[in-house]
Amino acid sequence: MCGILGLLLADEDAQINQMLFDGLTVLQHRGQDAAGIVTSEHGRLHLRKDNGLVKDVFQTHHMIDLRGNFGLGHVRYPTAGSSSCAEAQPLYTNYPHGVCVAHNGNLTNAVDLADYCRNKLGRHINTDSDSEVLLNIFADSLIKGESNGSDMVENIFSAVEKVMSLCKGGYAGMYLINGIALVGFRDPHGIRPIVMGTRKSSTVDEKSDYIFASESVAIDTLGFDLVRDVAPAEAIVITMDGQVHTRRCLPEDKISLTPCIFEHVYFARPDSIMDGISVYESRLKMGEKLAYQIIEKYPDHDIDVVIPIPDTSRTSAVQAAYILGRPYREGFIKNRYIARTFIMPGQETRRKSVRLKLNTIKSEFAGRNVLLVDDSVVRGTTATEIIQMARDAGANKVYMTSAAPPIRYPNIYGIDIPTRHELVAYERDDEEIAEKLGCDWIVYQRLNDLEDSVNEAGDCSDQSYETSCFSGTYVTGETINDDYFTKLHDLRNDDAKLKQLESTGAAQAAKAGMPPGSHDGCENLQNDRRGATRA
Numbered sequence: 001m002c003g004i005l006g007l008l009l010a011d012e013d014a015q016i017n018q019m020l021f022d023g024l025t026v027l028q029h030r031g032q033d034a035a036g037i038v039t040s041e042h043g044r045l046h047l048r049k050d051n052g053l054v055k056d057v058f059q060t061h062h063m064i065d066l067r068g069n070f071g072l073g074h075v076r077y078p079t080a081g082s083s084s085c086a087e088a089q090p091l092y093t094n095y096p097h098g099v100c101v102a103h104n105g106n107l108t109n110a111v112d113l114a115d116y117c118r119n120k121l122g123r124h125i126n127t128d129s130d131s132e133v134l135l136n137i138f139a140d141s142l143i144k145g146e147s148n149g150s151d152m153v154e155n156i157f158s159a160v161e162k163v164m165s166l167c168k169g170g171y172a173g174m175y176l177i178n179g180i181a182l183v184g185f186r187d188p189h190g191i192r193p194i195v196m197g198t199r200k201s202s203t204v205d206e207k208s209d210y211i212f213a214s215e216s217v218a219i220d221t222l223g224f225d226l227v228r229d230v231a232p233a234e235a236i237v238i239t240m241d242g243q244v245h246t247r248r249c250l251p252e253d254k255i256s257l258t259p260c261i262f263e264h265v266y267f268a269r270p271d272s273i274m275d276g277i278s279v280y281e282s283r284l285k286m287g288e289k290l291a292y293q294i295i296e297k298y299p300d301h302d303i304d305v306v307i308p309i310p311d312t313s314r315t316s317a318v319q320a321a322y323i324l325g326r327p328y329r330e331g332f333i334k335n336r337y338i339a340r341t342f343i344m345p346g347q348e349t350r351r352k353s354v355r356l357k358l359n360t361i362k363s364e365f366a367g368r369n370v371l372l373v374d375d376s377v378v379r380g381t382t383a384t385e386i387i388q389m390a391r392d393a394g395a396n397k398v399y400m401t402s403a404a405p406p407i408r409y410p411n412i413y414g415i416d417i418p419t420r421h422e423l424v425a426y427e428r429d430d431e432e433i434a435e436k437l438g439c440d441w442i443v444y445q446r447l448n449d450l451e452d453s454v455n456e457a458g459d460c461s462d463q464s465y466e467t468s469c470f471s472g473t474y475v476t477g478e479t480i481n482d483d484y485f486t487k488l489h490d491l492r493n494d495d496a497k498l499k500q501l502e503s504t505g506a507a508q509a510a511k512a513g514m515p516p517g518s519h520d521g522c523e524n525l526q527n528d529r530r531g532a533t534r535a
């Protein structure tokens with residue numbers, strides 16, 4: 001899962017560097033592995049990207065160099081490719097015009113498409129990133145369209161159509177075509193989110209500024225008005241003169257809106273609106289339905305207090321406590337300077353980080369039967385540590401609830417749930433899971449209740465969702481026995497990721513006591529020397 005941001009301001013002399021920085025900071029929860037910004041200043045591109053948080057990647061001297069009124073930003077959480085900063089986005093190709101891409105999601109046929117780019121298109125693919133495939137297929141189609149003398153906007157739509165006809169999976173993204181247009185697009189099933197906003201230009205009469213973002217919270221923060229979500233299979237082209245062109249790029253029979261429900265469970269900020277549905281309201285409904293299920297299963301329960309596992313589960317916990325008629329208490333205090341543990345690579349890293357991230361208020365646990373509310377339970381590493389922390393703090397009994405159903409299947413659309421064997425719910429029932437985690441009992445949200453929670457928050461009744469990690473049903477047609485899942489396990493299980501990390505040049509250099517190479521393979525913004533003095 002990644003965060004993407006694109007801006008085009010009407011004033012050619014305006015600067016968007018601070019806006020992109022602020023917007024990416026707001027989207028930081030979507031990815032903490034790497035960050036990048038590319039800007040266009042009167043036709044000259046400026047790029048800075050590296051591993052790390054937004055505040056660490058962009059120092060003052062970088063921001064000064066990131067000039068222009070037009071640009072893309074990206075925060076990365078790797079699910080395809082590696083954690084190398086060479087795969088940090090935006091990615092760039094110089095021909096035609098200078099095209100950049102910022103992408104969120106995962107292509108399930110990326111390996112085949114990389115071979116297609118190399119063997120059929122004669123284009124070099126330098127990394128394992130599926131975003132590079134998206135970039136090269138689009139650029140190649142632009143070149144062929146221009147050779148036929150077609151209108152530029154039509155050519156852009158044709159290029160997006162080519163991308164969508166070839167690419168399989170869940171994705172949302174933006175293309176920056178230098179000096180020509182900003183393009184926002186979304187996969188045919190609308191799995192990954194992307195929204196569009198606008199505002200009146202403060203310096204150019206009767207003109208507007210435009211923004212695309214993964215979540216509406218970035219649009220709000222930067223002072224834009226939310227217009228709408230980009231529709232499934234839709235491309236929105238905004239030219240440099242502010243003209244907006246829209247088109248569905250595939251036939252209707254190949255389009256369906258099935259957004260990822262895990263956005264509402266975990267990834268999105270509660271103040272975001274996705275496909276017209278408030279994330280906050282959906283999480284309230286999750287807590288409500290979870291509480292009624294607890295009452296149904298344990299009518300004589302002896303819960304004394306309801307405690308959330310911060311931060312995402314707070315909204316659901318508040319409503320669950322209200323329905324149960326039990327006090328809501330903050331029993332865990334979070335160190336906000338530790339990364340989200342679900343996103344962290346490696347079980348041992350996640351385990352150690354839990355106690356660094358959370359500390360207990362012992363008076364809320366001592367002698368009480370506590371109900372812990374979490375948004376979801378994935379591998380169970382974090383939950384096991386937290387349950388033990390509650391017991392260490394003096395809890396009499398520890399009950400566990402999850403606002404999401406049991407996660408028993410991999411996610412292949414951009415969430416790091418790559419292998420069934422690492423999931424605590426794999427081939428276990430609720431009693432076995434409770435024993436594994438060390439709690440007295442566990443209650444999971446029912447899948448139909450989860451779907452109803454989101455639909456009721458949006459006042460809709462028939463919306464379908466991408467729920468593969470709960471149901472094992474994949475909207476793009478894969479089945480759990482496909483070879484793809486075996487390959488995914490081999491590439492993305494914790495042991496494989498640890499080996500990839502240890503094999504990097506930076507890791508080898510560190511072992512040998514050597515300083516890392518220049519930017520560890522990342523591009524630094526040194527492409528513009530105007531004003532520099534020679535020694």
